[in-house]
Amino acid sequence: MSDLPQLSAERVHELDRAHVFHSWSAQAQIDPLPIASASGVRFTDYDGREFLDFSSQLVNVNIGYQHPRLVAAIQEQVARMATLAPGFAYDMRSEAARMIAERAPGDLDHVFFTNGGAEANENALRMARVHTGRHKVLAAYRSYHGATAGAIALTGDPRRWASEPGMPGVVRYWGPHLYRSAFHASTPQEECERALQHLRDLVAVEGPSTIAAIILESVVGTNGVLVPPDGYLAGVREICDEHGIVMIADEVMSGFARCGEWFAIQRWGVTPDLITFAKGVNSGYVPLGGVVVSQRIRDTFADRPYPGGLTYQGHPLACASAVASMRIFEDEGVIEHSRRVGEEVIGPELARIAERHPSVGEIRGMATFWALELVRDPSTREPLVPYNATGDAAKPMAALAAACKERGLWPFVHMNRTHVVPPCVISDEDARTGLAILDEALEVADSFVV
Known part of the structure; x- marks a missing residue:
């Protein structure tokens, strides 16, 4: 019954x-x-x-x-262990973290799990601020990063308006979009160069020593599927390196095959400091998101407690579904x-x-x-x-x-x-x-x- x-x-x-x-x-x-x-x-x-x-x-x-294999994996996991607190070590979370880290670029070898994309961006923001000791974050106008307090403040589209005034320290910038260029560009190269110069100028007048992070969607999602011109993401990486700014790539929508890569940013050979993910990691069969963390940011918290956590982070059912999903991605x-x-x-x-x-x-x-x-x-x-x-x-x-x-x-x-x-x-x-x-x-x- x-x-x-x-x-x-x-x-x-x-x-x-x-x-x-x-x-x-x-x-x-x-x-x-x-x-x-x-x-x-x-x-x-x-x-x-x-x-x-x-x-x-x-x-x-x-x-x-x-998908029958993904459904079966969830059924198998719920039958043997349906839930566990995040302070323990357990097989499916360990394996999901390994698989995600191995598919991420560069030295992004650690995974902080969340229940979804907004929480992933919240925690990426916190990591960047604690790591740098700075408070400002540059976020694009044509963007969506989630609906929790910090994530909606980062969001650049009208969905943030009802939540304002929001979290302090967010500074807006225009990302590249040649069809509706904010820079009067006529070619992709011009759009790339002018968008990067705009970002450099903004960093200069805001004060590089005050900026913790630049957050961007590797390929902008709901605000128009804006594929960046070649050279733009590498240019943002260069600006961040020059000033000790954390580069956060929001891959909540663009990751896990959506752009024909594990992570869209790999299409341009760029390695950010943090990648946020959710959605396609297990196709929403069980709520799951996370932050893929570089070694240098992980080292900040080697002997200093990370000030954040969630009751259901790295939930066994969610992680089992992620493991199965990534295996299906590869097998099929x-x-x-x-x-x-x-x-x-x-x-x-x-x-x-x-x-x-x-x-x-x-x-x-x-x-x-x-x-x-x-x-x-x-x-x-x-x-x-x-x-x-x-x-x-x-x-x-x-x-x-x-x-x-x-x-x-x-x-x-x-x-x-x-x-x-x-x-x-x-x-x-x-x-x-x-x-x-x-x-x-x-x-x-x-x-x-x-």
């Missing part, structure tokens, strides 16, 4: 509306869709409607839904597949889509991490909807999302962009199916072009 109830769609919806408080939502204005099951790259509602997932939920189901060539499907299917198909639709201002991305920048006027690059649009102003993007869903595709839409971020294991056929639906749905966006 199971202690788990079998609820109808109506009951699920009724209880949700009666008792669940949703994140990032006006509670009276949402109508969550009850989901009955998920498998592979699709999920299904209680009416049997199937959706091809081009969002990977929150860009985290990298390995797809219900998930990283190589993600890279190839981006190069051979998603990228070329999106280029053809862009040629057909005047609403597509730019496509950008890599592997299974892409965005379409949608515009109302291709010549002026006016966004399809205003920055941080709500209500009637946001209707064009809402209409596009509805058109996708009506056709069985679940999109990831943010501001004036739709992202193509399916599970990294998506087949060529499924990728083409989803892109064909998106191609059709973009006619809705085209209807708003002036």
Whole structure:
């Protein structure tokens, strides 16, 4: 006999509306869709409607839904030891830490586990401040680092506004984004050089001796899938080395096959001081995140207690799922597949889509991490909807999302962009199916072009 109830769609919806408080939502204005099951790259509602997932939920189901080996690993672990306090040493945490460290660049040989990405960034920030004895942190405008107090203060997009004034010491900078350049650049090289000079100037006027860290997303995620120009990350590394600043690479979204590498920053051969991760490490089957720590920062705490911890950090179920996930990645060539499907299917198909639709201002991305920048006027690059649009102003993007869903595709839409971020294991056929639906749905966006 199971202690788990079998609820109808109506009951699920009724209880949700009666008792669940949703994140990032006006509670009276949402109508969550009850989901009955998920498998592979699709999920299904209680009416049997199937959706091809081009969002990977929150860009985290990298390995797809219900992978049998990953499910079995969690079942095996829960049967032999479901939980343990983090002060003990235990096999799955030790093995998960070893595997992550071996796949990280340079001397990032130690792992501090958390329950998710926001907590990872909180602890990376704390490590940097204690290690340097400084308090300022440079964080980009086009960024998202989480919703806890410190992480939301680091975040550069409008989601931070309601939490302000926040943690002191955060200084904003503009990262590279050639399509909407803050530096009036006309080539990737110009954008790289000017963005780095902007960062150097900011360090100089803020005082290098006051700056603990520069945090960046190796490839910016929700704020546009912004792939840095060649040389930019190496330039940031040089600035940090020059002034004793800790370089933090937020890989919560971009890591673990999403960009066709274990960690996206490896694409450019750069080693930061700290890497934060979550999401794709185990595809969210059990909550898990962490910080990969360099030797020199680890040495700061060799004889000095680290001032932080979490009850569930390195949870046995989470670590077992991470171990199984990384083994699956290697056995099934998930990283190589993600890279190839981006190069051979998603990228070329999106280029053809862009040629057909005047609403597509730019496509950008890599592997299974892409965005379409949608515009109302291709010549002026006016966004399809205003920055941080709500209500009637946001209707064009809402209409596009509805058109996708009506056709069985679940999109990831943010501001004036739709992202193509399916599970990294998506087949060529499924990728083409989803892109064909998106191609059709973009006619809705085209209807708003002036």
